[in-house]
Amino acid sequence: MAETLVAAAALAKSFRNGVAALAGVDLAVADGEFVGVLGPSGCGKSTLLRIIAGLIEPSAGRLERSAALAGRIGFVFQEPTLMPWATVSDNVYLPLRLQGVSRDAAAPRIAAMLESLGLREFSAAYPRQLSGGMRMRVSIARALVTEPALLLLDEPFAALDEITRFKLNEDLRALWRRHRCTVIFVTHSVFESVFLTNRIVVMTKRPGRIVADLPIDLSETRDNALRLSERYADSCRTVSRRLAEAMA
Amino acid sequence: MNGSARMAPIVGPIVVGALVIALWQGIVWWFAIPPYVLPGPGVILHTLWSDGPSLLTSLLVTLRITVAALAVAVALGGSLAVLFSLSKTIELSFFPYAVILQVTPVVAIAPLIIIWVNNVFAALLVCATIVAFFPIVANTTLGLNSADRNLIDLFRLYGASRWQMLRLLRLPSALPLFLAGMRISGGLALIGAVVAEFVAGTGGAETGLASRIIEAGYRLEIPRMFAALFLLSLTGIAIFVVLSWVSRLLLRHWHESALEPTD
Numbered sequence: 001m002a003e004t005l006v007a008a009a010a011l012a013k014s015f016r017n018g019v020a021a022l023a024g025v026d027l028a029v030a031d032g033e034f035v036g037v038l039g040p041s042g043c044g045k046s047t048l049l050r051i052i053a054g055l056i057e058p059s060a061g062r063l064e065r066s067a068a069l070a071g072r073i074g075f076v077f078q079e080p081t082l083m084p085w086a087t088v089s090d091n092v093y094l095p096l097r098l099q100g101v102s103r104d105a106a107a108p109r110i111a112a113m114l115e116s117l118g119l120r121e122f123s124a125a126y127p128r129q130l131s132g133g134m135r136m137r138v139s140i141a142r143a144l145v146t147e148p149a150l151l152l153l154d155e156p157f158a159a160l161d162e163i164t165r166f167k168l169n170e171d172l173r174a175l176w177r178r179h180r181c182t183v184i185f186v187t188h189s190v191f192e193s194v195f196l197t198n199r200i201v202v203m204t205k206r207p208g209r210i211v212a213d214l215p216i217d218l219s220e221t222r223d224n225a226l227r228l229s230e231r232y233a234d235s236c237r238t239v240s241r242r243l244a245e246a247m248a
Numbered sequence: 249m250n251g252s253a254r255m256a257p258i259v260g261p262i263v264v265g266a267l268v269i270a271l272w273q274g275i276v277w278w279f280a281i282p283p284y285v286l287p288g289p290g291v292i293l294h295t296l297w298s299d300g301p302s303l304l305t306s307l308l309v310t311l312r313i314t315v316a317a318l319a320v321a322v323a324l325g326g327s328l329a330v331l332f333s334l335s336k337t338i339e340l341s342f343f344p345y346a347v348i349l350q351v352t353p354v355v356a357i358a359p360l361i362i363i364w365v366n367n368v369f370a371a372l373l374v375c376a377t378i379v380a381f382f383p384i385v386a387n388t389t390l391g392l393n394s395a396d397r398n399l400i401d402l403f404r405l406y407g408a409s410r411w412q413m414l415r416l417l418r419l420p421s422a423l424p425l426f427l428a429g430m431r432i433s434g435g436l437a438l439i440g441a442v443v444a445e446f447v448a449g450t451g452g453a454e455t456g457l458a459s460r461i462i463e464a465g466y467r468l469e470i471p472r473m474f475a476a477l478f479l480l481s482l483t484g485i486a487i488f489v490v491l492s493w494v495s496r497l498l499l500r501h502w503h504e505s506a507l508e509p510t511d
Contacts (some may be wrong), residue, residue, distance in 0.1 A: 071407060083417070098403065098408045099406060
């Protein structure tokens with residue numbers, strides 16, 4: 001049994017304006033897992049992710065983070081969230097720079113990361129010169145360049161067209177297999193979560209609770225052929241049913 | 249973009265300017281208006297030529313005050329804005345006084361400053377700085393506070409220090425607004441320098457263009473007034489053009505305001 005990296009117990013969050021985002025979330029994520037958090041818009045998925053990242057504090061309940069995670073969490077936001085004044089390469093350098101890595105020491109790591117996300121020839125480009133999909137690739141490269149133990153993604157592909165999104169899904173899955181970090185992926189898309197993950201937790205509408213925890217038993221490698229398979233369709237059906245129950 | 253569309257921003261103003269000047273000259277001729285009431289463009293041009301050297305010396309004095317005031321305003325206003333961004337308490341405590349300084353007409357406080365500050369150049373510099381510094385404080389504060397929330401979170405996630413947050417995130421975020429503030433302040437510094445000199449009155453060896461205008465007014469040398477006024481406008485335009493150019497240079501890679509049209 002792999003080590004538990006993140007354990008949430010009866011986690012609740014209410015904001016100062018009175019909105020209750022989470023009500024009693026229990027979730028344990030083990031090392032090496034690829035977990036999808038699926039739920040309707042505004043169900044507190046993002047709030048859960050931000051609490052896990054340590055960006056906000058829960059109002060009640062407990063969150064335990066493994067010591068191995070200290071300084072080793074990557075975060076990808078819904079928007080690419082790049083610095084418009086910095087080149088692609090400088091944007092990817094940012095986390096290393098903040099951690100005190102010199103530019104020379106970082107250069108090979110940045111180059112390797114840009115290469116693996118298909119961004120090599122864009123290293124000197126500015127974000128505004130890139131398409132939405134490419135910007136998101138830069139954002140993922142920035143999150144992975146520190147070799148995080150835990151990667152948190154907050155609906156990163158929601159704003160992209162489906163063709164770009166499918167390609168990025170495939171690439172993200174391949175990156176996960178290569179880097180073997182733990183991933184928590186928040187989405188409101190059944191198809192995306194089934195395609196990407198090995199486990200899906202389904203949340204209710206606000207205030208969010210986890211009502212289903214489903215293993216996704218598909219092959220390790222995922223490609224476009226999988227999208228047409230019966231097993232994929234079956235999994236999507238199961239997950240859709242549970243999501244519908246959660247919304248009822 | 250085709251050729252004629254590219255020339256439109258240049259040709260349009262030139263045509264309008266030429267028409268106005270022609271009309272002005274025509275009216276002066278037609279009604280035989282004496283030059284001590286309204287000099288025609290020809291007489292002004294002639295005065296500009298004959299009085300040029302003496303006016304230019306004065307212009308240099310005004311320009312020195314303006315540039316120094318803008319520099320002080322940028323340094324002072326910029327630092328104040330950074331201080332505000334570091335502490336909400338400081339911002340809330342000091343900002344109202346910056347506003348008070350801004351809304352008090354400089355003509356009203358200039359006499360006091362001229363009494364308090366012995367050196368004329370320094371007194372005029374203080375007045376011009378007071379007028380120029382507010383847009384920089386206000387804009388830069390706004391810019392420093394408008395950094396992307398998610399980027400702030402990202403910096404926090406990676407344990408960025410306050411200094412890193414300021415240097416790598418808040419300052420670059422504030423740059424476009426700071427530069428916009430500086431463009432406004434450039435013009436205000438010139439106005440401040442001129443107004444302060446009007447209040448100070450003539451006197452001393454080194455006097456600026458405002459003194460030339462007052463003198464010329466007393467002596468009913470109206471064409472000379474116009475010539476000085478013309479030089480002042482030209483200076484204001486030059487300051488604006490230079491600061492716009494600096495702004496475009498600094499923002500050309502990334503900010504919407506500085507991008508080349510793509511169509």
